Amino acid sequence: MAILGRMIIDTHAHLHDQEFDYDFREALERASEAGVSRIVLIGENVQNSVRAIEKTQMAPARWATVGIHPHHAKEFSATSISKLRELATHHRETVVAIGEIGLDFYYDFSPQAIQERAFRAQIELAMELQLPVVIHCREAYDQSLEILRSYCASFGKAPWGVMHCYFGTVEQAWEFFELGMLIGVGGSVTFKKAETVRAVVRELPLEAFVLETDAPYLAPVPYRGKRNEPSFLPLVAQRVAEIKGITADDVATATTQNAQRLFWP
Numbered sequence: 133m134a135i136l137g138r139m140i141i142d143t144h145a146h147l148h149d150q151e152f153d154y155d156f157r158e159a160l161e162r163a164s165e166a167g168v169s170r171i172v173l174i175g176e177n178v179q180n181s182v183r184a185i186e187k188t189q190m191a192p193a194r195w196a197t198v199g200i201h202p203h204h205a206k207e208f209s210a211t212s213i214s215k216l217r218e219l220a221t222h223h224r225e226t227v228v229a230i231g232e233i234g235l236d237f238y239y240d241f242s243p244q245a246i247q248e249r250a251f252r253a254q255i256e257l258a259m260e261l262q263l264p265v266v267i268h269c270r271e272a273y274d275q276s277l278e279i280l281r282s283y284c285a286s287f288g289k290a291p292w293g294v295m296h297c298y299f300g301t302v303e304q305a306w307e308f309f310e311l312g313m314l315i316g317v318g319g320s321v322t323f324k325k326a327e328t329v330r331a332v333v334r335e336l337p338l339e340a341f342v343l344e345t346d347a348p349y350l351a352p353v354p355y356r357g358k359r360n361e362p363s364f365l366p367l368v369a370q371r372v373a374e375i376k377g378i379t380a381d382d383v384a385t386a387t388t389q390n391a392q393r394l395f396w397p
């Protein structure tokens with residue numbers, strides 16, 4: 133379904149998940165046919181980050197991030213941080229960010245204090261390695277802003293990166309953007325009830341956004357509830373274009389540039 137005249141980048145996919153074990157290559161082919169030129173595979177803990185890196189070696193022009201997701205914050209330790217550092221430095225050509233990291237106070241799978249410690253340690257790792265961060269945030273937008281601002285205060289510069297799968301308010305989105313974070317827009321922008329997501333897309337400039345699937349999760353309409361995959365990403369670009377009253381190709385051009393600036397400077 134090549135509905136775009138330009139290439140787009142899927143900045144967030146879990147294509148190395150078991151869900152794609154039987155058709156990883158086919159999913160990549162479908163993505164290419166749909167105009168998705170690059171895909172970033174996102175690590176969720178040390179083991180999963182290793183898997184992401186391994187999968188990128190099977191497929192040219194794919195990249196990976198390494199990090200410990202807030203759901204796995206209990207696995208955070210000095211050892212796991214040094215393992216992430218080792219992965220990022222050994223695979224400098226492949227690893228484009230530290231992520232996904234952050235706070236999830238909705239599920240609270242790990243105690244909040246531990247989530248915060250893991251988040252800070254990984255922000256510091258990213259700053260040390262001069263890499264961007266991919267942030268997962270749920271019901272903790274103010275806390276995340278506070279943490280990012282604290283780095284701004286002590287280093288004169290906040291970490292930069294992307295607020296993946298953004299569900300916060302327009303005001304918070306502006307604050308993240310002003311701190312140097314981009315906003316990740318995915319399938320949820322097509323959901324009937326996601327009016328706040330659409331408000332964020334409407335209000336912020338095109339320079340603030342990157343596209344993402346979060347495959348296998350959050351498939352856009354009309355695939356909602358099914359397994360998501362990178363080839364569905366043009367549907368997200370199209371919806372963003374409708375909201376902003378511009379062409380999908382303009383969305384593709386701008387978001388591709390934004391993603392390139394962020395991950396391949």
Ligand SMILES: [Zn+2]
Nearest residue numbers: 144174232346
């Ligand atoms: Zn994710």
